[in-house]
Amino acid sequence: MGMVKLYDTTLRDGTQSEDISFLLEDKIRIAHRLDESGIHYIEGGWPGSNPKDVAFFKEIKKEKLSQAKIAAFGSTRRAKVTPDKDNNIITLIKAEPDVITIFGKTWDFHVREALRISLEENLELINDSLIHLKKNAPEVFYDAEHFFDGYKANPEYAIKTLQAAEDAKVDCIVLCDTNGGTMPFEVAEIIKAVKKQIKTPLGIHTHNDGECAVANSLVAVNEGIVQIQGTINGFGERCGNANLCSIIPALKLKMKRDCINEEQLRKMRDLSRFVYELANFSPPKHQAYVGNAAFAHKGGVHVSAIQRHPETYEHIRPELVGNCTRVLISDLSGRSNILAKAEEFNINLDSKDPVTLEILDNIKEMEHRGFQFEGAEASFELLMKRALGTHKKFFSIIGFRVIDEKRHEDQKVISEATVMVKVGGKIEHTAAEGNGPVNALDNALRKALEKFYPRLKEMRLLDYKVRVLPGGQGTASVIRVLIESGDKESRWGTVGVSDNIIDASYQALIDGIEYKLDKVEE
Template structure:
């Protein structure tokens, strides 16, 4: 029988303390529902006594119909020289009306005497009184032993005494916190073994990542009997972040045989990771283990040849287990295996021994030598495949375009206008459009010229635009690589262009984007 490890998510509280992250109340509610779908056991919603936003969240979260998770309110032990029943933070916890409270208290004598400015004995009274009082108002009360590992290293006797006090107050779980994130894995293991000699209450771990050990520390804690793991989605958190649940959950479940969430829910892990990135308005980290876009991406020809035969040759798990997918990248390092695998993805049937395969390999290597990069521009790559094989259809011909930037006064914005003439069949269209920059103006003008012939382009939007200098040593004469992301209501695709002229590079990427959209539409209708 699998041992159960309870997963406690603090993305909405600890995670929101990260630089560049600010969740609205609605954001927090949406994330709550997503975490519940994943099967998280406890969702720490915030600190109701600290700010109006968290107080509002706890009012609204009651209306959600959660199926798996219990919402937790977070707070501190009551203030010194204030009776627990009169403390405003304690009242706020109770008024949140959630089934579980987590309170943190000092366990490092340095913090007790220097931060709280009270005696060590008085701190023990705060811990006992708070937990004991809150037990009347909740199903469970957890105690976060703040700075426990640092406290244990400085004064082990007092740190253990704090845990014993929480145990005497009938805390349901005592969480050992590496609040400064500086404890190494061997220390975590040694200290937990010492703690278990004195404490019978179930233990948890709350690790920060300042030494890049938070995931390892959480895993070694579980291997030494810890039954609750606290962390955040994507490792969001203050300073260097918290323990990353997107790594901890699959490591524990797939490699060590612990039960964290249902197997079917584990397949939602990548989706949840990217959802939280989206709500946080942050770009996902491509190289993030398990859930990153590059986590199961293969580029070297030897690797691709092997994974085509047996994926486990270069993959530590099957990506589908965590909702991710295998990706084959095509670059100047590619061999025939990469091309054949990519052709399969594009729905192109190729004979491995045909000269077309080598022609595509050569074309890719030549273009990458000129500064192109297709790893993030698969729409351009598919068009390259089809063009090399003689399968690409031409939807229009450019007769010419002109882009004008005009600034009339020093304090006014620059005006951008593009004029374009294209030929579709025997018809010629000549039109102009403005934009919030020369590239946007050119994009608008091209689509305006083509929409009469291809009305489906009205649904296409330019979603993202990136410029990278390819050979920076030439200064303003350097080549630039432009990556354009376009999309409609159904899908998103990326294209690339390279030139010494940024407008020309942008034009290449925009044309690829439009031709890709038209090709897909005509294919769908059976016209290609």
């Protein structure tokens, strides 16, 4: 069983997704990360379609990549133009990538209706475009667009289009499920049929419209394809492309296929989150392998079993993909959750210790009031340390005031906060402005505390979420605020609950600052 080559198209197909746009700098940074993670081919864009992609190919030449090859994407020549005169093909060659990938039409319906040329003419267009590119590029791949739909509609013609590519001696023919509606059993049958007539190495490129992109890619490997095209986190137009963050661990750990090494696999979660970060997306908790909830356990029975034998409720060891087992704290918590959670934070609790029971009761009472610690591990750790008496009190807040003022109808609202903080014997009284009351309060708190604790300057507020808790009281409802803070090393979540949004934000802000100071002390 040979190696399966990974072809990433996050920077091209991924950017066709609604809400996703990368700056040139982002694309360069992502390319470096993909290279470090062992991806073999990085498709940087379509130079013929926009100036930003032309700039990418120019810039990436100046960068040093350790092993990945850069691919440029485009289409076959236009009808009535020879390849050497076709602007798209000229631009592809000019970009000087390591690989050129072009797509052509497989489906007779598309040839007639979209290209409006004869079926014969389409075959010539595929063949001579590829022959010309083979003379001008080190490696050439052919993407057979709509292959599975085309094959189902007219199998003889679909195979002829592949033969036109094979006759041009391309390095790989990639079968595309462009509309994303093919089922895994169909993929298997069709690839078997193709392999009887085509000897060129085959690749697969699937979309997720039927929620089968990952399954279709893995089935294709089982049938002997040697290249998988996909994107990080499954980014892509409509419902997305095949998700490499699920494909790679499945290939390596479940199908025992060679693709990247173990050390690179351990970077999977980091890579996933890095791409979300640059796309300005919050990572979905429930994503397979890399999500925060992928190895999270809440039911008491699960937790006690997990502690004895992780494989009872985990399909792989989470560390293999850079993730970890998480024990969640909730109404379902038995004592085993609390103990496992304490262990995560190197806090030693004995299950018979009255403090354990006190923490458990305290959590249940807080959850009843609307607290939730799933996204706020830092608040939970502080809660335990306070109960154990091991938390150092760095400061106390004597009081604060926040004022929002609109001075004129067409002016912005001005927010100002004043705080009174006591550190040791000293009292600091500070005011600060901000855009919005929470930002003003955060600025005032830091301004007061940074004099005593300069390392607070390293900390940033990364995310702020407000959730109105169900209770049907309209504007008098209870509010939960989740704040994510971070520094260069890590990120941490804190929570506050109140019927007053400023008070809830204040609780989460204070916990965030206390957690940072606690970390610095360690």
